[in-house]
Amino acid sequence: MDVSSEIIHSLLPMFMFASLGASATTIGFIEGIAEATAPVVKVFSGALSDYLRNRKWLAVAGYALGALSKPLFAMAPTIGVVVTARVIDRIGKGIRGAPRDALVADVTPPHLRGAAYGLRQSLDTVGAFLGPLLAVGIMLAGSDNYRLAFWIAVLPGLLAVALLAIGIEEPNHAHDTEGTKRANPIRWRGLIELGSGYWWIVAIGAVFSLARFSEAFLVLRAMQSGVPTALVPLVMVAMNVVYALCAYPFGKLADRVSHTRLLIGGLAVLIAADLALAHGTHWGLVVVGVALWGMHMGMTQGLLATMVAQAAPADARGTAFGFFNLFSGGVTLLSSILAGAIWDRVNPAATFYVGAGFCVATILLLASVRQRSHTQP
Template structure:
């Protein structure tokens, strides 16, 4: 595996340590500290995540036009690091939303160029493994962050703001590692700067690519923000200081599964792996709807992580495989635009259902949408 792939993985790991120290506590902070409703939590999460995914359209196209990925990735990680102090001084939901938007604009700015850079660095026959490795290291950060948050919550008597300040440190280290530890391949000779989102260039994106965009949006519509997993566990009596344990459990499974499932994607039918991922998500939703505590709750959380391991690297591999190299950044951007709109709808709908009908209804709806996506996959999937 190229050294650049490992370096990008550790860049993601450090930023995820920082982000998840904050995000694992943020839903509880908003509800218990700022008096936010479940609908408002869903709206903030949906708008923030959708913003990140929509920005990826423009950053991906921009990276194709430049023929360079690293400068935009560096700008995106820099914005992510700059947003962290804003969480530490937040005293209202409006300030939290502003911080989340800056953070997610940074994520959107770096996401598509970084994903395209992985494909530029890896050989075609190892792309599944490369995306799986980067995602696995990213997810290690996603459970280390909550572990640190739990320790500091217990040590500092639930001082949210102090913990948010500590999260600034790994974010700064992430930016430094990308700046000095990742070397981008040379731009192809004769690269001409053309607008990649012009109609004649978009026609180069084949029907197989657009099918991946559509199925990716359906997957995202079925899988709302993980903030609702944290809130479901708290509804069942999980103490505030232990709330990050939910994301730790989910991300441990995600991290352990991402690389082996990524390697499997290099040799196995993508359609079958996607279908398996949806079946696992349905099982997770059923368990989380069934109970908000005990073995059933934690089984649902573990299955949620397994679904992520099965599908997230796989979808990235499918985008890379079906898009021309010169339009790879744009392809990831458009894919994430569709997913971003789906995530916004899913998170707002999940929060509205929770407020009106209770927490179980949110997960019942997720299972129903997942079943529809499974039917669409069986009906429309091209090839074996």
């Protein structure tokens, strides 16, 4: 599915900008809306997976919806159709995301969860760099034909749905509590029972999301640095190769070191990425910034999932992942809109400077939490 999605996502900002005449503000708004849609849906799909005590078929439904959205990109005559396709695709991601993440925790021993989420992120990212590589090949062979690339992206999406439906079985111990009374997970008491440690992680993730606007702006930065159009998707390839190589080692490291210190390290790397991209008028510096961006992703994304899984009760993990993604995604919407507005009204460099400023704010929050309780990982 990542091969399918990343063929489209690596080309979509250029398609909207060059073919449909969208501004950076419009692209930021579309990306923000799309990325905020999935977390809203994750709340309900995660809670539903807790209530039904079944993860697989919700995931299958989500992957199927994502696959069925792909032809709309190929046929889109206007920005409105692109928005519709992006929202449908992100609804599918929302349906599958929390049940899948909870399923990882269900099948993994607690002392190996950092490694498990790191491995999942790493393998997930393999598709994320194969997709842009295919996009480059299609664009070179097809004389910059965006719509041809979008049509080709339909096939791997359908294959992913078939593989999940046929090849994955729900673990038996996901039904261990079948004899207990089922309750609605989205209720005030249930949210309180998630615990203060969990809600601190949600707050940290939300502030962190202010610093992590849409990666569409990395693509736009590469376009401005003089990279030929057909080669711009290689920017996402570079980011995802680094991401894939870093995610598992740092996931294993998260099982042995302070989560707070590792997260602060990831934020420091993101600051370095923002500074490189702010000065990235040459393609070489853009590549450095993009690689650092991928490194910070490898250091932090599996780590945040591990922190949520460790803090949440076992029978409410779906709900916990859903609300974590809801708050983070809502803030991502605001950060992407803000990034696009700064890009258009000030300059591209200012967008990345502001991102670095939000990183500093997150580090200060983490330092204050650490001072309040030295017992938290």
